[in-house]
Amino acid sequence: MRSGSDVDGRSSLRLTGNVVALDEGKYVFESMLDGWANQQTSRGLQATTIDSRRRFIEDFAEFCAAYPWQWQPRDLEDYSVRVRPGKGPLKRSTIRGYQTRIRLFCDFLTDPRYGWQAECLARFGDAPQQICHDWNTISHLLDHEGDPGRRALTFDELERFFDAADARVEAIVRARRKGALAALRNAQMFKTIYAFGLRRSECIGLDVADLRSNPVAGRVRLSGGLSLRCDDQLSLV
Incomplete structure (x- = not known):
C-alpha cells in the first residue's frame, strides 16, 4: 500500500494488488492532511505554520471522535463551547483562530479540484462538508479584540x-x-x-x-x- 501526494494538494490513494488498509479511515485522514500540507507549502507558508495547523486538526478530530467526512456543524459548536486548554475562558480572538483553521481545512476538502468528497463518498458513503458558517463562528468586528493594554x-x-x-x-x-x-x-x-x-x-x-x-x-x-x-x-x- 502506498500514498502519493501531488504539489497542488491532491492526494492520490493507491492500493497495490489485493492489499487492504488495516484502518482505512486513518489512512484516508492522513492522506488528507498530507495533501493539505502540500497545498500550503505550494502557497509558500512556513513549515511551522503548516505543522501547527496539522496538529490542531488532529486534536479536533480526536475531540470529535470522528473523521472529517463525519463532522457536523454541531461538532464545531461543541468544540467552541467546551474547549478550555487553560484556566478560565478563551479569548474571542483565540476561538476565532481555531474556527478559521477548521474552516480552511474544510474548504480544502470540499474543493472539487481535489476530489476528496467523491473519494470519501465512494469509500465511506459520507462526504466532507463545510461545518463553519456565519451562524456558528465568531465574526471579526473590531480592529483589536485582545488585551486593551496591548x-x-x-x-x-x-x-x-x-x-x-x-x-x-x-x-x-x-x-x-x-x-x-x-x-x-x-x-x-x-x-x-x-x-x-x-x-x-x-x-x-x-x-x-x-x-x-x-x-x-x-x-x-x-x-x-x-x-x-x-x-x-x-x-x-
Whole structure:
C-alpha cells in the first residue's frame, strides 16, 4: 500500500494488488492532511505554520471522535463551547483562530479540484462538508479584540514615541556619554519596523544590502524597497 501526494494538494490513494488498509479511515485522514500540507507549502507558508495547523486538526478530530467526512456543524459548536486548554475562558480572538483553521481545512476538502468528497463518498458513503458558517463562528468586528493594554498605538502616540527615541539620541550626545550609536540604531529600527510592517525577527535579520532604491519609481526619491529573507526565501516589501 502506498500514498502519493501531488504539489497542488491532491492526494492520490493507491492500493497495490489485493492489499487492504488495516484502518482505512486513518489512512484516508492522513492522506488528507498530507495533501493539505502540500497545498500550503505550494502557497509558500512556513513549515511551522503548516505543522501547527496539522496538529490542531488532529486534536479536533480526536475531540470529535470522528473523521472529517463525519463532522457536523454541531461538532464545531461543541468544540467552541467546551474547549478550555487553560484556566478560565478563551479569548474571542483565540476561538476565532481555531474556527478559521477548521474552516480552511474544510474548504480544502470540499474543493472539487481535489476530489476528496467523491473519494470519501465512494469509500465511506459520507462526504466532507463545510461545518463553519456565519451562524456558528465568531465574526471579526473590531480592529483589536485582545488585551486593551496591548492595543495598537494611535498615530499621535506613535509620533510621540518616535520623537522620544530621537530625543534620547540627542540627550546622550549632549551629555557626552556612551550609547548614542546604540540609541540611534534603536530609533531607526523602530521606524523601519513601522514603515515596512516587519516582525521583530525580520528586522533583526536585515542587512545593508537588503535596502535598495527603486530606479523605476523616481517619484519616490529617497524611498525604495526592502528585501526580506525568511526561511531561505526572498520577498520584496
